[in-house]
Amino acid sequence: MNRIVVGVDGSDGAREAVLWAARTAADRGLELHIVHGQRVVEFAYGGGLAGAAGVFEAIRAEAVQIIADAVEQAKSVSDALVVTTEMPVDHPVVLLNELSRTADMVVVGGTGHSGFAGVLAGSTAVRVASHAHCPVAVIRKAPDADTVPVSGPVVVGVDGSPNSEKAIAVAFAEASARGAALVAMHAWTDTTYDYYYGSARLMVAWESFAEEEERLLAQRLAGWREKYPDVEVRKELLKDRPRHALLAAAEDARLVVVGSHGRGGFRGMLLGSTSLALVQHANCPVLVVRPEKNR
Known part of the structure; x- marks a missing residue:
């Protein structure tokens, strides 16, 4: 409309x-x-x-x-x-x-x-x-800030889920409209297994996944970089939980874009743990991208 x-x-x-x-x-x-x-x-x-x-x-x-x-x-x-x-x-x-x-x-x-x-x-x-x-x-803004940030990059969380794909599309459009750089962040230690067995018992050689995860990030961004050649893109691959990485990135960002659910969410949850943490604690505006619905 x-x-x-x-x-x-x-x-x-x-x-x-x-x-x-x-x-x-x-x-x-x-x-x-x-x-x-x-x-x-x-x-x-x-x-x-x-x-x-x-x-x-x-x-x-x-x-x-x-x-x-x-x-x-x-x-x-x-x-x-x-x-x-x-x-x-x-x-x-x-x-x-x-x-x-x-x-x-x-x-x-x-x-x-x-x-x-x-x-x-x-x-x-x-x-x-x-x-x-x-x-x-x-x-949102930092507790000690006078105004909402209007400088810094747009940050998007990427995890390969369908909802994350929609978030990437929205993030590129937002970065282009705001004349901002786009930081595409993929944190890849957040697995469903951690919730059930505990990270101490889950023995994984994380280094063996780094190349695959970097390839995933590049694939997710490829088409959008061609569509928005005006947007400067920076890729960040981190061995960290998404909510920790994105909350840290929000310290210097003008906007963080996330899907309402990621690949580590539970069926039936209305808002994933990462998006919920950002909505409640981020120090910059957060744009939550919802799955497509019949309007």
């Missing part, structure tokens, strides 16, 4: 998400759709406030202000940016997942207002990244 959807809740994380989404939409000539789910049902039934019209009016007034502030932030990036808004009475996760059916990308803050005491900050980001129909950008 040629638009980027960004969810807002008035938090600092949401404000960073709006600015990142607005810059991305403006650079690509896309529409920016700003949405806020009012979560009235949670207050009505969870908080024992059913029928309290004054409370619902206050919720709506807050939603109007949140949307207005977000539009102002987006327009500060570019007056020419086409901005639309929506604030239905709906749960944010349900709303964003439904809108992802027709979006190019959904953008959310890495932290936000959970609505419930004790809920992990960023739980909305995890849930949207677990179910969306399009790529989901979770906007």
Whole structure:
């Protein structure tokens, strides 16, 4: 539909998400759709406030202000940016997942207002990244940083899985659009056997796999390097677990791109351990690429 959807809740994380989404939409000539789910049902039934019209009016007034502030932030990036808004009475996760059916990308803050005491900050980001129909950008930064990074390379995790293939395609497009170098990272010690038997009992001559793994990485990149000759590509082959390697790479990156699942995931998991670790801990924006779904 040629638009980027960004969810807002008035938090600092949401404000960073709006600015990142607005810059991305403006650079690509896309529409920016700003949405806020009012979560009235949670207050009505969870908080024992059913029928309290004054409370619902206050919720709506807050939603109007949140949307207005977000539009102002987006327009500060570019007056020419086409901005639309929506604030239905709906749960944010349900709303964003439904809108992802027709979006190019959904953008959310890495932290936000959970609505419930004790809920992990960023739980909305995890849930949207677990179910969306399009790529989901979770906007994160280092704890001591003032702004989200806008320099450095785009980093993509490569493991040979079908979902990783989609991540490579998206990563090349992102690097080209941002005028950034692409670091293709393949960490090859993360095997399913480790989870069952323990690495101490799994005796493997890792050096014997290095040549094969390097060949795998080169094969995965070959066609895309021809399609995007403008993108400088650096290959990194590491004997490390993917989540460790990618979290370290995020320290100097402007964006990390990963598939929602890799070859070491378990059937039935909605988000793999590597992508989950990045969504919750990376020091730069993370773009989670979802498997193709019927939209």
